[in-house]
Amino acid sequence: MHFPLAAGDPVSTDIWAVANSPFLWFCALGVFAVIFVQTILYVRAAKAAAPHVDMPVREVKEAFRAGAVASIGPSLSVVLVAIALLALFGTPAVLVRIGLIGSASTETASANLAAQSMGSMLGGDTYTQQVFAVAFMAMSLSGGMWMLCTLLLTPVLKRGGKSLAKRNPAAMALIPTAALLGAFSMLTIAEIPKSSIHMTLVLISAASMALFLFLAKVLQAKWLKEWALGFAILISITAGYLMHTA
Amino acid sequence: MSSPAMTTADASMARFEQQTTRYGSLTMTAGLILSLLGPIYLVFFTDLDISPSMIWVAFAAVAATFGIFWFVEPLTYFPILGSAAMYQAFMIGNISNKLLPAAIVAQSAINAKPGTRRGDLASVMAIGGAATVHLTSLLVFVGIFGSWLVSIIPNDMIEVARIYILPSLMGAVLVQAIVAMKQVRPTIVAIVLSLTMYFVVIPLVPSLALFGTALVVLFSIIVSWIVRDRKAVHTPVAD
Numbered sequence: 094m095h096f097p098l099a100a101g102d103p104v105s106t107d108i109w110a111v112a113n114s115p116f117l118w119f120c121a122l123g124v125f126a127v128i129f130v131q132t133i134l135y136v137r138a139a140k141a142a143a144p145h146v147d148m149p150v151r152e153v154k155e156a157f158r159a160g161a162v163a164s165i166g167p168s169l170s171v172v173l174v175a176i177a178l179l180a181l182f183g184t185p186a187v188l189v190r191i192g193l194i195g196s197a198s199t200e201t202a203s204a205n206l207a208a209q210s211m212g213s214m215l216g217g218d219t220y221t222q223q224v225f226a227v228a229f230m231a232m233s234l235s236g237g238m239w240m241l242c243t244l245l246l247t248p249v250l251k252r253g254g255k256s257l258a259k260r261n262p263a264a265m266a267l268i269p270t271a272a273l274l275g276a277f278s279m280l281t282i283a284e285i286p287k288s289s290i291h292m293t294l295v296l297i298s299a300a301s302m303a304l305f306l307f308l309a310k311v312l313q314a315k316w317l318k319e320w321a322l323g324f325a326i327l328i329s330i331t332a333g334y335l336m337h338t339a
Numbered sequence: 340m341s342s343p344a345m346t347t348a349d350a351s352m353a354r355f356e357q358q359t360t361r362y363g364s365l366t367m368t369a370g371l372i373l374s375l376l377g378p379i380y381l382v383f384f385t386d387l388d389i390s391p392s393m394i395w396v397a398f399a400a401v402a403a404t405f406g407i408f409w410f411v412e413p414l415t416y417f418p419i420l421g422s423a424a425m426y427q428a429f430m431i432g433n434i435s436n437k438l439l440p441a442a443i444v445a446q447s448a449i450n451a452k453p454g455t456r457r458g459d460l461a462s463v464m465a466i467g468g469a470a471t472v473h474l475t476s477l478l479v480f481v482g483i484f485g486s487w488l489v490s491i492i493p494n495d496m497i498e499v500a501r502i503y504i505l506p507s508l509m510g511a512v513l514v515q516a517i518v519a520m521k522q523v524r525p526t527i528v529a530i531v532l533s534l535t536m537y538f539v540v541i542p543l544v545p546s547l548a549l550f551g552t553a554l555v556v557l558f559s560i561i562v563s564w565i566v567r568d569r570k571a572v573h574t575p576v577a578d
Contacts (some may be wrong), residue, residue, distance in 0.1 A: 094553060096474070097494065098356040101381075101385035101386045101387040102386075102387075103366060103386075103387045103388040103389075109380060111385060111387070114380075114381075116380050116384075117377045117381070118375070119375065120373050120374070120377035120380075121371040122393070122521070123376075124370050124373045124374055125477075125478065127366050127369045127370045127430075128370065128430060128431060128470055128474060129470075129474060130540055131363070131366035131367075131426070131427065131430070132427075132467045132470045132471060133363060134358075134366070134546060135363075135423070135427065135463055135466075135467055136358060136363040136463075136467045136492055137358055137376060137459050138355050138358040138362070138463075138466065138540045139355065139460045139463045139464050139467075139474070140425035140466070141351070141354075141355070142351045142352055142354065142355035142460060143460050144349050145347045145348050145350075145351035145352070146351065146352060146379075146456040146457060146460065147348075147457070148449075148451075148457050148460055148461075150457075152449040152457075152461070153460070153464055154549050155445075155448055155449055156445040156446075156448065156449055156462075156464035156468070157445075157464040157465065157467055157468040158466050158468060159441070159444045159445040159448040159449075159465060159468065160364065160441040160442065160464060160465025160466060160467065160468030160469045161441075161468030161469060161471060161472045162354065162442065162443045162459070162468075163363055163373060163436075163440055163441040163444035163445070163465070163468035163469065164340075164437050164440075164441045164443075164468070164472045164473055165442065165472055165476075166470075166508070167433065167436055167437035167441075167504075167508060168472055168473045168476045168477075169476065169480075170436075170500050170504040170508075171433055171436075171437070171473070171477075172476055172477060172480045172481055173492070173496065173497050173500040173501070174497070174501050174504075175477070175481045175485070176480070176481060176488050176489050176492065176497065177359075177497040177501065179481070179485050179486060179489055179490070184481065184486070185377060186377070187481060187485075188477055188478075188482060189374055189377070192473075192477040193430070193431060193432045193477075193483060194370075194374060194430060194431075194432040195432050196432055196433050196434075196436065197501070198400050199405065199408075200420065202404070202405075203401045203404075203405060206397075206400040206401050206404060207395075207397035207398075207400060207401055208402065208498075210396045210397045210399075210400040211393060211397065219512065222387055222497055223387045223388060223389060223393075224390055224465075226378065226381040226382055226385070226387050227382075227389060227393050228397065229377070229378045229381060230379075230381070230382055230394055230397070230398075231394065231398045231400070231401045232377045232401065233374055233375055233377070234375070234394075234398050234401075234457040234510035235398070235402065235405055235409075236374060237371055237374065237375055237407070238402075238409040239404070239409050239412065239413075239429055240371045240374075240429055240430065241409075242410055242413050243367065243413045243425055243429040244364055244367055245370075245427070246411065246413045246414065246417070247340045247360075247361070247363075247364075247411070247417065247422050247425045247426065248389075248415075248422075249545075250381070250414070250417045250422070251356075251422040254417075254418075263452060263567070264564060265454060266452075266454060266455075267525070267560070267564060267567060268418045268560050269419055269421075269451065269452075269453035269454030269458075269562070270340045270453060270454070270520050270522050270525050270563075271381075271525045271528070271529065271556075271559040271560045271563035271564070272415070272556045272559065272560055272567075273419045273439070273443070273453055273516055273520070274516060274517070274520060274522070274525050274526055274528075274529035274530075274559060275347065275499065275528075275529040275533070275552075275555045275557075275558070275559030276415065276416075276435065276439075276527040276528075276552055276555070276556050277435075277439075277509065277512055277513045277516050277553045278507075278513060278530045278532070278533035278555065278559075279514075279529075279532075279536065279537070279551060279555040279556075280435055280447035280513075280552065281387045281509040281510060281513040282507050282530075282533045282537050283537060284506040284509050284552070285450075285506075285553075286507050286537075287506070289344040290503065290506075291521060292506075293504045294357075294503055294507050295506045295508040295510040296409070296448075296509070297507075297508065298507050298508065298509070298511040299511060299513065299514045300512030301511060302508075302510070302511035302512075302514040302515055303514050303518075306515065306518050314559075315423040315448065315501065318444070318447060319444060319446055319448055321511070321515065322440060322508075322511055322512065322515065323421070323445055325507075325510075325511035326504075326507050326511065328416055328506055329503075329507035329510070330499065330500065330503055330504065330507045331507075331513070333499055333502075333503035333507060334432065334495070334496070334499045334503075337495070337498070337499050337502070338495060338499075338505070
């Protein structure tokens with residue numbers, strides 16, 4: 094195996110010259126392929142198990158579709174943010190770090206911390222190919238640690254959950270619900286003090302969802318339950334656009 | 340307790356967990372390696388004059404801020420996701436703003452509770468659906484048309500999406516989660532704890548801000564357990 098030593102220029106600020114190199118594209122598409130394979134294997138395993146736990150095939154398909162529909166809004170927002178960051182990181186790094194594995198806020202912050210450690214900053218005159226490569230390495234290592242911890246902790250937590258389920262089924266029934274509600278209350282409340290627009294949008298988004306769920310119940314429109322999240326995001330972000338540009 | 344039907348259910352869930360653990364850890368390891376190969380190539384095979392100390396200093400700077408999340412996030416999300424979905428979530432990313440909402444929507448669409456078998460299968464399927472949509476839209480809109488779209492999408496729109504997506508999403512997701520769970524006491528506990536954490540505890544002890552969500556999750560579990568409705572009956576096989 095012999096890699097052609099790619100021509101890099103440590104002081105050049107032409108980030109795309111190295112950031113869009115074919116090998117980086119190959120790795121990025123490789124991560125996509127791995128996730129596709131994982132998805133197929135998981136869906137097959139879930140389909141095989143479902144009929145034995147009183148879950149008809151209809152519900153399995155419904156869950157897949159509901160997840161797909163619900164993620165349209167969030168995915169498009171990730172796409173918009175990713176496009177905005179192309180100039181900084183090039184397409185392959187944006188696809189893997191912003192689009193997958195991490196999230197825009199974490200990864201941009203990591204890259205910025207790495208750049209600062211070299212006396213530079215993202216996007217400035219000092220943001221050279223060398224700074225980009227170090228930032229990319231640092232954010233990838235940090236993302237790798239997340240995965241490593243998941244790989245190491247999940248089996249341990251699974252054993253803990255199993256023994257708890259045996260000794261205390263009531264606790265096992267309560268824990269996921271309480272954890273979920275705790276996480277989302279905190280994530281929602283953290284948005285409110287950011288600005289008056291943020292607060293208004295939280296309320297608009299919550300009210301739209303309440304309305305759609307109410308309508309779905311009254312009209313017995315199951316599809317509306319699946320689309321409600323997408324509609325609520327659309328209404329709220331449009332309101333945000335109007336207030337922001339007003 | 341061990342009717343034949345239940346044994347089949349137990350056996351097939353056991354097989355499901357075994358399969359997802361194997362597939363999940365293998366694919367995640369592959370993803371981990373591929374995600375590191377790119378930057379390794381740049382650092383070692385491109386002529387950029389990068390010294391090991393630059394990498395370590397940069398990594399230390401990132402680790403000082405985010406290192407704690409490497410441990411805290413898997414711990415926080417495990418009770419919600421269950422073991423199978425953990426391997427999906429931490430590779431696909433965007434967990435709180437995309438995957439968990441998708442899982443909640445799917446569970447509420449088929450009236451399944453999180454942590455139950457139907458709930459676990461529903462969230463695995465929902466994350467599968469979300470991943471399919473997400474990978475496709477990334478490949479098409481960022482991978483193929485990204486550099487063209489960046490020239491035609493107004494800056495305003497990208498700015499608005501960046502600043503306001505979270506409030507636009509979270510309000511709706513919280514309402515959907517509350518309605519789907521139908522658990523009055525844990526809901527009140529979670530909201531009161533979050534308000535206390537955000538407006539009382541963090542202003543008093545700012546260094547706790549990084550652990551805010553994890554602490555609220557932990558105390559929501561503990562307090563909800565203390566104030567639980569003791570009349571509710573739970574059989575050992577929770578479903």
